[in-house]
Amino acid sequence: MSRAKPAKTGGIEGLGRAIRRLRRQQGRTLEETAKASGYTKSLLSKIENGRVVPPIATLVRLARALGTSVASLVQDDGGASAAFDPGSAAGKAVQTEKGYFVFPFGGGYGNKKMQPFLFIARKGELKMDQLSHEGEEFIYVLKGAMTFHVGSVAYRLASGDALYFNALEEHHVEPLTKEVRYLDVFV
Amino acid sequence: MSRAKPAKTGGIEGLGRAIRRLRRQQGRTLEETAKASGYTKSLLSKIENGRVVPPIATLVRLARALGTSVASLVQDDGGASAAFDPGSAAGKAVQTEKGYFVFPFGGGYGNKKMQPFLFIARKGELKMDQLSHEGEEFIYVLKGAMTFHVGSVAYRLASGDALYFNALEEHHVEPLTKEVRYLDVFV
């Protein structure tokens, strides 16, 4: 087992990460980019891994080589990720008209491609209409069981089962015979 | 200038592509995967690049090593819907060299946009490298707990927690302290 190297936490957090990300996005190699900025790939590697914190002078040349500004490198964007604890934070329970509960994970954060939901429904509560919409859907049953119809096929899904289908096909759940809890991801 | 090799157009178009994509998604290497299927990385490389068209027998073992079916590899244009009982059907357990189990549900290749996986790893077994790739990722922890890093942030995720992030950001799991089981959906 090899050591978890120092990984200097010195300067700005996530600087190296930003550089690597940008470089990769441009499809360029360590060597090429290093040369373009007048340094060596060795140094660049260390910077990207946070083992070295470059002085601003160096950073300037790096930024230029990457066609960006120092500012954009320094400003730790954090990207577009978010964690959810459905039990508390972003996951607020919602009771809809039709009597089923929805825990949307999505809260804030816009342009996501997927839309994950956690459905919790007690016996008899889940009565969805026939549904059909653009996109695709992935279902994973966490607890309980239900009968799911896609097109003309009926799937009996129990805890641990999964289903993947094109949402353009008509799909709906049969009236529940017991409590069920499942994850539903749209795309 | 070196040769632009034949690049045999022999067999099924896009087969190698499907294999490579799937392998990469699982964060596995040529060598590891080849070994898992009983072949050499050389051969696998050639197959992925379409320089060799494997007989079905070979394809079967490859598919198995990747935890999927031959059909799903061959069928360039899936699209339809499918149900999976991870316990039996399409969900076949695969133990990789790095010691984690993957239950691919079969989406992904073909037309499907999402690629859902079920990861089950015992204490200390899950050792993924720093990873970064196109797309987005949604994680839902079914059981146990783990510390997940995205960018420079560390998320402590326990059962019932979810995480959504841009896969371009470097992300990886900390060595596990207990068994964990989580759903992972790529898009």
Next chain:
DNA sequence: GAGTGTTATTCAACTTGGTTGATTTGTCAA
């Protein structure tokens, strides 16, 4: 100034993932 510590930077060796060409093996047709 000279001396000392720190840290960036380079260099070369190494590692790892992947590719390639030259062989060997296996299968099938004649």
Next chain:
DNA sequence: TTGACAAATCAACCAAGTTGAATAACACTC
């Protein structure tokens, strides 16, 4: 059998990235 041909292996190679040791540059004290 033999010959033909493709799959499979082997080992050499390549390119990207990492690392440790050595060097250069800078920032402090005295």
